[in-house]
Amino acid sequence: MTKVAVIQSASVPFDADSSTAKAERLIAEVGAEGTQLAVFPEAFIGGYPKGTAFGTAIGVRTERGRDEFARYSNGAITLDGPEVRRLVQASAEYGVFVVMGVIERLGNTLYCTALHISPKDGLVGKHRKLMPTATERLVWGFGDGSTLDTMDTPFGRVGTVICWENYMPLMRQAMYAKGVQLYCAPTADDRLTWQASMTHVAIEGRVFVLSACQYLTRSDMPEDHPIDFEAPHGDTLMRGGSVIIDPTGKVLAGPVFDEEAILYASVDLETKLRSHLDFDPVGHYSRPDVFSLTVNTRPMDGVTFTSGL
Template sequence: MKVKVAVIQESPVFFNKEKTLIKLEQLVKTYAKQGCELMVFPESFVPGYPRGFDFGAKIGSRSEAGRQLYADFAAHSIDLESDDRTRLEKLAAEQNAFLVIGITEKQNTNGSLYCSMVYISPTRGLLGVHRKIKPTGTERLIWAEAAGESLVSFQTPIGKLGGLICWENYMPLARMSMYQKGVEIYIAPTADSRPEWTSTMQHIALEGRCFVLGCNQYYTKSMYPEKYRFSVKDEPENLCPGGSMIVSPLGQIIAGPLFDKAGVLVAKLDLEDVAKSKLDFDVIGHYARNDIFELKVNNQPEMKKS
């Protein structure tokens, strides 16, 4: 089976949910016309990854301006119990495409935000949500952490989908939780634009014997609205040069890495390549040594069929 995918390296309309959703809709419609069956958007594409922001926080104190900034961030985040979800489900259905979108998610049950990755099917709507189990560094100020129930995976008509967000991909047991489900298309939205990230994506493809879709945004300091530029005054103009890529199950780069510009990587994946790659290495099969090692993941759900 062959699947045409698009990895979207674009910028949001920062801290503006409505305009970012309009931009997302336009991109999905454009690449659906080209026959793309799966489209992936970067980490916290809605309403934007707040690179360079400190939210007025120091050990022992928080500023009023920082609290207001957090309130703005929350106001433009996605609520999956609202029309936000309906809108994304309708888009996927109308364009007959699977969507995997990095969002900042707010919930009605508490005031915390989550760095999330939503999986949307054209026929089943919202399949599920992966919420970051360990935000990195000072991300922990703005994003709460999820638990094992967030380690979701899905068996779909275009293959077995799963993945992790940004530096979760440096957590060996988190990666293994995805491999154990037999994920064929491993999705890794990120904000890491270092050249070294390329090696990380290749390693995961080789280790998991899966296709890897690494998706980052392209973002410059001048793209921030004027009211927020004080937060990044000491940052370089080229805040996030990107680095999105598509990697084969043998670690070969199929498309990208794309640096220093916005763009979309399109490739047709042959899922038979996953089976071929397991001749000499299979991390959950003949290379597993289950007589020695055992991994238990608390509360991880079974792969959901759709």
């Protein structure tokens, strides 16, 4: 049996140092409980700027919006920066494999990224969100197929699909084909409908689903940061709804709403193995004579320099 945890907590928006310090405390807490895998929400370090329009409309940008973007970019992290080194150290110290949602800055572009951090080997993988949703595309770049990372661990194969990527059937199929067993779903979706989606993924993939969402209130944002649209739940910007589900669709923990929480569960990969008696979406139930999927895993760099040899 493997003990896993899903963290439902607010980040410290635009403050990478403080968010990392909070993550360190939470890793220590779950590590003390014997947790082997901990999943944090989408954009935990860097922040999810819900309700922020960055001063834009079609054909219009404002100076205030550019100031807001500068603040957001300054609160992002780089993969070779001190925040990642601190997370690697915390993972090693407390023996926890960590899936951490961050806003990654690469050059002048931001990515919504999930880091895979091993207590033994450090940063072993990353996944950049392939498809930012709606106006997320204003401030986040698109990931590519080179970061569809899944990681072998002593307790199973871990993979991450971020938020509404889970609505992309071919994305899910690719992850199943990579053999994911512990399917991590950091998200910002706090709607009740998200629970149905996570249950479907668990049953479709015959995987353990660990979905983590923030519990974020207006008071967690800087006082001078504008919220341009009224949130459906007033001063609660994200309600949580984190959940852990087994390959049969059984809910092992959660969902929890309207409070910070840590959800724990013990998972047994034998449950996944048993569930494949009658269904394997990339094996005996896949019909490759009719359907096929090709996945491009090459990095899609905007500029490639070659020598004149």
